[in-house]
Amino acid sequence: MASNTNPDAALAIAELNMTCARPFDDARAMPPQVYTQASFLEVEQQTIFQREWQCVGRVSALARAGDYLTADIGGQPVVVIRGSDDSLHAYSNVCLHRMSVLLEGRGNVRTIVCPYHAWSYTLAGELRAAPLMDRQAGFCKEAYRLPKIRCETWQGWIYVTLNPDTRPLSEHLAELSALIAPYEMGNYVETFYEEHVWDTNWKILAENFMESYHLPMLHRATVGPHSKLEEMECPPGHDAFNYHWITKEATLPIGNAHPDNTRLEGHWRKTTALIAIYPSHLITLTPGYFWYLILQPRGVDQVHIRFGGGLSPEFVSDPSGREYMKTLKALLDKVNAEDRRGVEAVFRGLHAPLAKPGHLSPLERPNYDFARYLGQRVSDENRA
Structure with missing residues (x-):
């Protein structure tokens, strides 16, 4: 060993x-x-x-734009959400500010809003707003985007993986x-x-x-x-x-x-x-x-x-x-x-x-x- x-x-x-x-x-x-x-x-x-592909639920559970579900994969909080483009996207479910978990359970949102300091993200994972941060000279909103996580579907199921190199589902x-x-x-x-x-x-x-x-x-x-x-x-x-x-x-x-x-x-x-x-x-x-x-x-x-x-x-x-x-x-x-x-x-x-x-x-x-x-x-x- x-x-x-x-x-x-x-x-x-x-x-x-x-x-x-x-x-x-x-x-x-x-x-x-x-x-x-x-x-x-x-x-x-x-x-x-x-490292492995893991199922998180059925595709039909995310039927409308903004429908989401959350999971914990190997200690990494994950959110899978139906985007405005009607596609499924998976992101790190952790705020890019002070690292609070963003969403819990299942539901529907227009924007992803952090429950701690109200930083908010679009359904595409882009930082939409950060209260008062325009007063901080070193802050650049465009530099913040929720990390993407691999997400694929099979037989009506949603799978995610943290492994960028594993073969397609x-x-x-x-x-x-x-x-x-x-x-x-x-x-x-x-x-x-x-x-x-x-x-x-x-x-x-x-x-x-x-x-x-x-x-x-x-x-x-x-x-x-x-x-x-x-x-x-x-x-x-x-x-x-x-x-x-x-x-x-x-x-x-x-x-x-x-x-x-x-x-x-x-x-x-x-x-x-x-x-x-x-x-x-x-x-x-x-x-x-x-x-x-x-x-x-x-x-x-x-x-x-x-x-x-x-x-x-x-x-x-x-x-x-x-x-x-x-x-x-x-x-x-x-x-x-x-x-x-x-x-x-x-x-x-x-x-x-x-x-x-x-x-x-x-x-x-x-x-x-x-x-x-x-x-x-x-x-x-x-x-x-």
């Missing part, structure tokens, strides 16, 4: 790489330190969150685009959006989404009785993502293709894809609806969650579509409550002196691939 690597983080990385070196038929869960060490999270921030996710092309996910319409904070490590929640092995037990009061593990397929993952399929007749009409859907044929009309785009964009995509989680760590012991979902175009047009979605949302809320109890219990258990990672099941192939992704990213050869 490099001399500037924290010794605790170096040990955790070494143990993670030993775990990743095992073949899948002898795979183990990741070591506890990967989830509990602040020094390991610092390495993740440097090698993953400050369309290339990064080309293999996934080919896999899920029949759904035409870019045309799905978001119908709900929420934000939450849970008391667990971000990777525990990501792994929980990636595997369906826990469904019969953890969700025994909701979706568990309808979950047939033998119906699930978990192929090996790819460099940028992992996935698994569930093909079945859904209990709720929006789980299968709408009668008016002529895009999907054969098994695609009743196949659900569960997709984990690294590092932290998680999507359940069905023929009739989708829902998603976008995760950002808040220290090792908390994760900020963007939770949303919506309908395929055919169900948006169906008079019963919104009612179906309302029923599904009520179910998802119960499922999320179960997941929260589960992932917070795992985080507590990881701190136990006798905690030891066990073998993974055949249905936890996505977790194995996720661990290998993490191990590769945090290793020294990938550090700046």
